[in-house]
Amino acid sequence: MNTQATTTKPNPVRTFLWLLRREYWEHRGGFFWAPLIAGGVIVGITLLSLIVAETTAARNGVKLSNMNLDMISRNMTPEQIAHFNAGLTTGLMGLSIPIMAILSFVVFFYLLGALYDDRRDRSVLFWKSLPISDLDTVLSKIVAAVLVAPLLAIAATIALHLAFLVLISAYAGLHGVNPLPLLWNPAPLVSMWIKLVLLIPVNALWALPTVGWLLLCSAFARSKPFLWAVALPVAFGAILGFTQLLQRLSIPSSWYWRNIVARILFGVVPGGWFGTGGDGTLRSLASGGDIDISLGKFDLVNAVLTWDRILDALASPDLWIGAAAGAGLIAAAIHFRRRRIETSV
Template identity: 45%
Template sequence: MNAVHHITPLGRFKWLLKREYWENRGGFLRAPLVAGGISLLLSLMAIVAGLIAARRAAEKGDLHINGIQVNGLDLGMLTQHMTPADMAKFGEGMNMTLLLSSAWPFITLAFVVFFYCLGALYDDRRDRSVLFWKSMPISDTQTVLSKLVGALVIAPLLAVVAAIITMFGFMIMISLVVLFHGGNPLTLIWASSNPFSIAASHLAWIPVYALWAMPTAGWLLLCSAWARSKPFLWAVMLPVFAGVIVSWFDVMKLFGLNSGWFWGHVVSRLLLSATPGIELAYRSPTPTGESVKSMLNGFSPSVQLAGLANPELWVGVVVGAVFIVAAIWLRQRRDDT
C-alpha cells in the first residue's frame, strides 16, 4: 500500500513562491540582467569612443595632461607619480563609478515590482484561472502573501544579483582597458576600489527595500484584487485625485501642514515607495557633505541597515499590512472580473 505524503503549509508556500518565479522569470530575472547588459554595452561604446578621441587628440598634439603634452595614453606612466592622496581620490571616484554602473537593474526593478503587483490578483480573475487555483488546497492568504514575497524579496534579490554581476563586468571591462594601455589593473582598479563593500551594501539594502516598499505593494495588490477593470487607472488616479482635492481645498491646513506634506507622505508613499532609492528622501539624519566620500558613506551597509530605525518606514509597514489584509479579504470573496 502506497504511503500518502501530505504537503505542509510551508511546503505549499514554497511551491507558490516557485510558481511566482517561473511565471514571472522574465521580469524577475531576465529584465535586470538585460538592463545590466545594456548598461555594459553603452559603457563599452563610451570607452571606445573616448579612446578613439584621445588617440586622435594625441596625433594632433592636442592631448595634454596637467599641462604636459603627451603622445599616447600610457596609464603606467601617468599614474606612477600619483600621491597617496591622489590614489584615495581616484579610489573614491572608482567606487562612485561602480555604484552607478550597477544602477540599471534597480531602475528596471521599479517597473517590474509596480506592474507585477498591479496584475498579480487581477490577471487570474480576468482569465478565470482564479477558479482553478481556488479549487486547489491553497488558501487565499498564502496566495496573496506569496505574491507579496515575490515582489518584495525575490524580485529585489535577483535585481541585486544582476547589479553585482553588472558591476564586476564593468570592472573587468575597465581592467582590460587599463592592461592594454600600460597600467596595472590590480593596483589601479581593484586595490583602489571597494567592490565587495558595494556588493554588501546592495545585499543589506534588500530588507530595507522590502519594508519600505510595503505601502506601494499593499496598495497595488489591493487595487489588483478590487478593480473590475483598468487597475492601473484606479491605483494611480485615486491617490492623485485625492492629492488634487487636498491641495485645492487646502485641507492640510487643518492639521498645521501644507499640501506638499500630503503629496510627499501619502501620494508618493502609495505610488513610489517601490522605487529603489526613494527612501533616501526620507532618511533622517541624512549624511552631511557633498563630497564623493560623503555620498558613498550614505550607501554603506551600516547606514543602509540604520534605515530600519526610520519611523516613516514602520508607519508605511503598518499601512501596507492593512492593505494586504484587505486584499486577502477581497480575494476570498471575489472571483469575478
C-alpha cells in the same frame, strides 16, 4: 488485513517554495531578463565609448601607454587611494541606476496585476481548486516582489560591475597599463555588494504601503487596476487642494503628497527611505547646499549606505507607521482575494 487509508498534509514550506517558483517562472522576463539585459546594454555602451575614445586618441596622437599609472598608484597615499576607491564605487553605483529603475517598474506592474490577471483569464478558478490558501498565494507574491526580484537585480548589478571592470582592465592592458593596483581592490567592492544585499529587508519594509495598495487595487478592481491605483489618490489630492481642507486643519498641503501619494505609489523604488533620519546629507545634496566632499565627510556611497543611517531609518516612525498601514492594506487584499473572482472588460 485491513488497511486504513491515510492522507498526508502538504508540507507548508514546500508549498510556499513551489508558489515562489511559480511566480518566478511566470515572470522570469521581468525578474531575471530585464535587469540582465539592462546591464548588457550598459556594457555595450561602455564598449562603444571605449572604441570612440580610442579612435579619438589615435587621431590626436594621445597614447595611454605613456602614462605610468603603476608608478602613480605606488606613490599614492592611503587617503588618496581611499578617495579613488570611493570615486570608483560611486561610479559603479551610478551605472546601476538603470537596473534599479527597471526593478521599480517591474515590481510596480507585477503587483498591480498579481491578483487581477488570474481573475481576468479565469485561471483563479484553477488555483482556488488547489489546497492552497489565499494567504499563501498573496504572501508568495509579496516575497517575490520585495525579496526575489531585488536579489536578482542585485545579482545583475554585481555582474554589471564585474563586466565593466573587466572591460576597462582589458582596455588598459592593451596599452600596457596594469589595472590591478587601482581597479581591483576587493574590499570596497565586496563591502558595497554586501550592503546592497543587507538593505533588501529595509527596502521591503519601506515598500509595504505601496505593496499593500497595489495588491488591494489588483484584488478589488473589476477592470483597469492602474486607474484605481494612480487616479484615485491623485484625484483625492486634487480635491483636498481645491477645498483647502488640509490648510483648515493647519496641515501643509504637501503633507498628503509626500506621506500618502509618494508612499503608496513610489515605495518600491530602492532607497526611498534614504531621506528618513540621518544627518540630512541627501536633503542638502538635493537642495544644492554646500557639502564638504572630503573623505569621511561626504562619500556618496558610504554616506548613504552607513549602518548609522540604516539604524536611523529603522528607528523612524515613518517607516513603521507605513509598514503597519501596508499590513492593513495587504489584509484587505487577502479579503478581496477570497471573495472576488470576477472581472469586467
